[in-house]
Amino acid sequence: MTLLESNLWNSIFDPHQIIVYGGLFLILAIVYVETGFFLGFVIPGGDYLLFAAGMFCGTQYLDIPLAQLLIFLIIASFLGDLTGYYKGKYLGTKLFGKTNSRFFKSEYLDRGKSFYTRFGMWAFVLGRFMPIIRTLVPMIAGATKFQFKKFLLFNLLGALTWVLTLVPLGYYLGKLYPELMKYSFIIIVVIVMVSSLPMLKIMFSKKDKS
Secondary structure: OOHHHHHHHHHHOOHHHHHHHHHHHHHHHHHHHHHHHHHOOOOOOOHHHHHHHHHHHOOOOOOOOOOHHHHHHHHHHHHHHHHHHHHHHHHHHHHHHHOOOOEHHHHHHHHHHHHHHHHHHHHHHHHHHOOOOOHHHHHHHHHOOOOOHHHHHHHHHHHHHHHHHHHHHHHHHHOOOOOHHHHHHHHHHHHHHHHHHHHHHHHHHHHHHH
């Protein structure tokens, strides 16, 4: 990996860099790609980026009204899952026979199927808070021909719950305690770790059963 590629990759992990250099457009693009494509397995987005966007909005680092930020993020999140659904519908059963690559691991698909089977329609809401799972669930729904009208409803519910939880949390913390900006990276890491716990629990519980 070249120095340029390394710097670019590090920038993707740094919400400060994303917001400073890409602004709202890059935030929306990452949220959309992370929820709608296999790139979601390697591009960290979601939870940490929503929280950071809210915090930066609350401290005026991101110059956009909160309501407008929420609307745009809900739309990006909704469209990302919709893209994932159609991708799964197009691939059909081929999705479950897909070989491992840089952007895809079959073991992730197994975890996603277990989560989807366990929680059904509510997987679209609960899975939003779990990295990788939120990328897989809409694809699995499309591949298994999940009823489209129900998918639209629960996709919207999931997008609303996800965005309206993390963005306002970051916004009001940033507004009330702007000094927390110095510790935003630590806060974001904690959020990512907490949001990953359910996924890890499913993974280890499945290993124990096997």
